[in-house]
Amino acid sequence: MRRPLVMGNWKLNGSKAMVADLIKGLDAQLAGVEGVDAAIAPPVMYLDLAEQLLGKAESKILLGSQNVDVNASGAFTGDISPEMLKDFGATHIIIGHSERRDYHAESDEYVAKKFAFLKEHGLVPVLCIGESEAQNEAGETVAVCARQLDAVINTQGVEALNGAVIAYEPIWAIGTGKAATAEDAQRIHAEIRAHIAAKSEEVAKNVVIQYGGSVKPENAEAYFAQPDIDGALVGGAALNAESFAAIAKAAAVAKA
Numbered sequence: 001m002r003r004p005l006v007m008g009n010w011k012l013n014g015s016k017a018m019v020a021d022l023i024k025g026l027d028a029q030l031a032g033v034e035g036v037d038a039a040i041a042p043p044v045m046y047l048d049l050a051e052q053l054l055g056k057a058e059s060k061i062l063l064g065s066q067n068v069d070v071n072a073s074g075a076f077t078g079d080i081s082p083e084m085l086k087d088f089g090a091t092h093i094i095i096g097h098s099e100r101r102d103y104h105a106e107s108d109e110y111v112a113k114k115f116a117f118l119k120e121h122g123l124v125p126v127l128c129i130g131e132s133e134a135q136n137e138a139g140e141t142v143a144v145c146a147r148q149l150d151a152v153i154n155t156q157g158v159e160a161l162n163g164a165v166i167a168y169e170p171i172w173a174i175g176t177g178k179a180a181t182a183e184d185a186q187r188i189h190a191e192i193r194a195h196i197a198a199k200s201e202e203v204a205k206n207v208v209i210q211y212g213g214s215v216k217p218e219n220a221e222a223y224f225a226q227p228d229i230d231g232a233l234v235g236g237a238a239l240n241a242e243s244f245a246a247i248a249k250a251a252a253v254a255k256a
């Protein structure tokens with residue numbers, strides 16, 4: 001069985017005080033919650049603090065990050081390497097988020113390179129894929145997701161997806177409150193899994209596919225009731241301990 005993963009992408013939000021408050025709240029809310037992995041991806045500036053706080057609390061919460069670059073060391077001003085992320089206890093690394101694809105012109109090939117680099121360093125890529133509103137309206141959703149996945153599959157083999165996480169995030173649903181219906185999301189998740197199954201049924205059966213885009217405590221249960229939705233990548237609602245924990249708990253209950 002696939003273990004559900006609910007991950008908070010804090011994006012460009014936070015301060016030392018906020019990180020401390022949120023982690024304290026999350027630890028209290030998630031104590032005793034079994035059957036789900038909960039992960040947080042604070043801004044990279046706060047990984048050190050987050051690692052210390054989680055360590056002190058002997059927390060079960062997994063630590064992640066929002067991005068990685070593609071060089072190990074050297075003259076690459078501003079870059080962050082996988083080993084640096086590992087040094088601070090981050091294990092689950094988001095790549096290919098639509099905000100990076102859009103605002104930083106990250107191509108499918110570049111994201112695939114990050115994917116390979118993370119695997120090489122023993123980290124878990126959380127690979128974001130998903131279509132824009134225009135692509136959705138043009139009926140291109142599945143083709144876009146397949147193309148984004150194929151950038152990895154065609155260069156690294158389908159087995160590269162073993163142990164990785166896929167996050168299906170329709171761009172029009174991110175931060176808009178206009179979430180995909182659970183049924184629509186399920187249909188796309190099933191298509192994504194089928195696309196992988198065409199290469200390997202085993203890999204498809206085991207890969208965790210999260211839904212992301214305006215996931216809230218109010219709609220979480222409906223997503224997790226779907227057979228191919230294995231968790232969520234949460235933005236706005238991850239900035240509040242109570243709402244993030246409610247989403248994680250909904251996953252634990254639905255997938256028990």
Ligand SMILES: O=C(CO)COP(=O)(O)O
Pocket residue numbers: 009097169173174175176177212213214215233234235236237
């Ligand atoms: O982009 C997201 C997570 O990566 C989703 O953000 P929201 O939950 O704020 O819509």
